[in-house]
Amino acid sequence: MLVTDKKTQVRRHLIALDHEYVAAAGRVTKFDLVVDHAKNATVWDVDQNRYIDFLASASAVNVGHGNAHVVQAIQDQAAKLVHYISGYFYHEPAIQLAKRLALLAPGRSAKKVSFSTSGSEAAEGIIKFARSYTKRPIVITFQNSWHGTTLGAASLSAIDPNMHRGIGPLVPDIYHLPFPDPQKIISGESLTHFSNRYLNELQDLFKHDIPADQVAAILIEPIQGDAGIIMPPQAYMHGLYQLCHENGILFCTDEINQGFGRSGKMWSIDHFNLEPDLMAVGKSLASGMPLSAVIGKAAIMDALASPANATTTAANPICCAASLATLDEIQNLHLVERSRELGAFAKIQFLKLQQEFPIIKQVRMIGLNGGIEFAPNQAEFVTQLSEYCFEHGLIIISTMDHILRFQPPLVITKTELMAGIQIIRQALQQLS
Ligand SMILES: Cc1ncc(COP(=O)(O)O)c(C=O)c1O
Structure with a gap:
């Protein structure tokens, strides 16, 4: 061979x-x-x-690499329009894709979409939308999480100290909780007890360190990818969701690695039947073409004023066409x-x-x-x-x-x- x-x-x-x-x-x-x-x-x-x-x-x-439908869509769109800044004017591929993603996102609430080019930018977008909507500064993520390498996304991540070394100060007001990796269950401990033990870490943080009413968002990979495909217990995720909602904190998920069918569901959060307030997507969204997005509840997405999340190459029409074709293929195949x-x-x-x-x-x-x-x-x-x-x-x-x-x-x-x-x-x- x-x-x-x-x-x-x-x-x-x-x-x-x-x-x-x-x-x-x-x-x-x-x-x-x-x-x-x-x-x-x-x-x-x-x-x-x-x-x-x-x-x-x-x-x-x-x-799959070189998927014929995706390649055709890229070629057709490239022949028509390579790029026009979508922040200033409109083009159909971005509008059709936004609608499709809004309808595909988990849960029944009306959604809106904000495009960017890398997963890192989408993760970072979550900080902006969440802070702007809640008027609170703090974002909580998890140890062993990978959310990207732009400054904000690197600040959210906590998997490798080299992602922080020498680039500080990082974005302030970001805290990292231990991730409830079921391998850390103590012998004889029930899943409920284990989940509560990890939820108590958050409650202790609220009690001794940061006021819950200053927390804008908790961002979690429902299945940690780079950490080695780790899924928290149901009781933990539901407890976390409940704590968020009791305290006016947005429950946000990162589907950049695990979305689009990777985990055997369209979204990894579908394993828990929970509706995130905001979620970040990228990677397979457009079969590796540079496209990412924050998808979120419409009221939250409307809280960030223009032009706070506009970039020149976001929602590039070729990338959007690739994405629409990718979504077709996920469905058709x-x-x-x-x-x-x-x-x-x-x-x-x-x-x-x-x-x-x-x-x-x-x-x-x-x-x-x-x-x-x-x-x-x-x-x-x-x-x-x-x-x-x-x-x-x-x-x-x-x-x-x-x-x-x-x-x-x-x-x-x-x-x-x-x-x-x-x-x-x-x-x-x-x-x-
Ligand atoms: C869960 C998760 N979030 C965010 C990112 C960052 O995406 P990108 O590398 O496209 O910036 C990654 C990349 O590996 C990831 O796995």
């Missing part, structure tokens, strides 16, 4: 140029893949080596159901792998969306494992250093899934 020596001149040359001219801050290098082209769940590098993709460009191409069903299949395969190789500590799978966890002191092993996979035709990276992140395009076939898992099996055999 692969040529053995992938360290060709072309790749070496391009990577050397990158290291000379591209700043390291924008890179989280995993291995030396120089992507050339891709189709569905297959990626080719510049040396024409082929890889099965278990990453989907960080969950940004749920409908039944990708939400596919994510759920293939995810269940993949879970069985990874559990078999765990039986064979007890070095795998835990298999979490929610939709086609998994965290394959090793012990924290196995970080070096997991790096070698993903390197081996890369050398043998599979893209799978680690997150939190010791967890394999499994997020293939939702169009991946069972045969490709099995072939990819077989490469992981070989890696485990070779390296264990």
Whole structure:
């Protein structure tokens, strides 16, 4: 399937140029893949080596690489209008997309949409809409959350101190709570007790540190993505929602990583049947084209005055056309159901792998969306494992250093899934 020596001149040359001219801050290098082209769940590098993709460009191409309907929409729109600033005038792709997203968002309240280009900007938008509506300054997020790297989004995030190092002062009045990771359940503790223990952290904060009436919003990833696909208990999420509403705090969610069918539901918050006041979307929204949005209850969205969330390239018509086509494909190819069903299949395969190789500590799978966890002191092993996979035709990276992140395009076939898992099996055999 692969040529053995992938360290060709072309790749070496391009990577050397990158290291000379591209700043390291924008890179989280995993291995030396120089992507050339891709189709569905297959990626080719510049040396024409082929890889099965278990990453989907960080969950940004749920409908698959080079999806024909999306590509056609991009080409048609590019031929018609590449860009006109949507803050000044109107264009149809943005209007149609706003309507579609408003209707697709969870819950029954009327919604409005504000577009931007990156997930980070959308997360940051939540700070602005929430502060403006509530007239309160404080925003609470969670440890191990990734909300992005613009200054506001970096301030919201709390997964890696390098995201804060040397760039402060950060946006003030942002607090981070411990995330209720069910792995932290104490032996014998019930889910309710565990949830209450974590909810008490918030109540203690209100009691001793910050007045609840100064909190504008609590922003949560209903399933933490970069932390390794971690889902809090129902009791926690419902308790959090209730505490928000009792205290006039907006309940906000980040669906940038987990939205658009990734978790086996359209939105990860659908696992909890809760309606967020505001939510941030990006990544697979437009199949990786630079588009993101805040979607929120209309009254909240109307509270931020013009031009506080206008940018020149937001709602670019090509991106909006790509997004409309992406939403068509999610529907027409039944990708939400596919994510759920293939995810269940993949879970069985990874559990078999765990039986064979007890070095795998835990298999979490929610939709086609998994965290394959090793012990924290196995970080070096997991790096070698993903390197081996890369050398043998599979893209799978680690997150939190010791967890394999499994997020293939939702169009991946069972045969490709099995072939990819077989490469992981070989890696485990070779390296264990
Ligand atoms: C949950 C979540 N929120 C926000 C972001 C930031 O999105 P972007 O990288 O497009 O700025 C990410 C990116 O990985 C993410 O996973």
